[in-house]
Amino acid sequence: MEFVKHGINIDFVGRRRIAYAFSAIMVILTIIFLIWRGGPNYGVDFSGGILIQIRLPQNSSVAEVRKALQSVQLEKSIIQEFGEKGDFEYLVRMQQTDVELTGLGDRVNQALSSVFGQGVEIRRVEMVGPKVGEDLRQKALFAIFYATLFIAIYISGRFELKWLMSIVMALSLAFIVYISSSIGVSVTWLIIIAIIVTLALCWILKLKYALGAIIALVHDVSITVGVFALTDKEISLSIIAALLTIVGYSLNDTIIVFDRIRENVRRSRRRPFMEVMNSSINETLSRTILTSTTTLVVVLSLFIFGGGVIHDFAFALLIGIIVGTYSSIFVASPVLLIWEDKSPKNNK
Secondary structure, three states: OOOOOOOOOOOOHHHHHHHHHHHHHHHHHHHHHHHHHOOOOEOHHHHOEEEEEEEOOOOOOHHHHHHHHHHHOOOOOEEEEEOOOOOOEEEEEEOOOOOOOOOHHHHHHHHHHHHHOOOOEEEEEEEEOHHHHHHHHHHHHHHHHHHHHHHHHHHHHHHHOOHHHHHHHHHHHHHHHHHHHHOOOOHHHHHHHHHHHHHHHHHHOOOHHHHHHHHHHHHHHHHHHHHHHHHOOOEOHHHHHHHHHHHHHHHHHHHHHHHHHHHHHHHOOOOOHHHHHHHHHHHOHHHHHHHHHHHHHHHHHHHHHOOOOOHHHHHHHHHHHHHHHHHHHHHHHHHHHHHHHHOHHHHO
8 A cells, every 4th residue: 555656756855954943943942841841840750759649529620629638738739630621530749758658548538528528539549759769760761871772783783784883882882871970970961971972973983874863763752852841741651661662663764764775775876865865765655654644543542542541651652653753754864964965975
């Protein structure tokens, strides 16, 4: 099945400067939103604290719920509506962990029932200590970083047959990470430094396919996190799982385009590289549209009908699939063109 007619020739590469500007604006906005929000809005999984999910028998305002919780000293909690409209569900989140957890659900139930009547339901009560939350946050950041690093190694060996160079890059990066961590660099800055060093090593070692893939992955994850910062949604363990899924999905799409570019370069060595790249993107366009559309239908169904528990997870996938499809065409591939323009062969 083909949604795109055979022989179509859309000038994607010719519009790369517009894509550069759009991507740069999106990444800059992500940085601004993160600074404005004071960093990502970490959930209880990462920040530590107590989370209570409640369901009321009728619609009530956040102020009414807060007032009803005064009798159990939870009026200073962060309270927000949860789930679909008409579910009457609320999340009560507090940062302090010194609250007596034993019987907390029963006490909250009694306090709410005295105000809203029978029918109050406590869906869940969760507690995460601050030390555990910090440890989970560090492991989540390292998971995303190491996934990106191993992808760079695989892409370099897969497309450029430079396994030795990839191993050199991995060892060099491991040494830099070890030195940075030994002098007390925070995990966030450690990951930022490591990604910058990874990109620099890809450039120095001439791993152009890996460079394009990593830039696209950083682009996709950054924009997804920026959308979460804009909407003030929480970053939880399920969102980290969604980000890793986005990394895998975006990489799969990028590999398809890269593979066709490599095949066409071998077959048409006399054609200009820009023309080869553009025709390769057009040849894989039908497959890209089919894959993205079918995946979006499933994720959209989860987003609409999946309920509040996986709502944010599906939302992250929805944003990531759209951005990942865009980056495979307009971000990852043009990086190869930049490299080709700077090569001595082309300059000559």
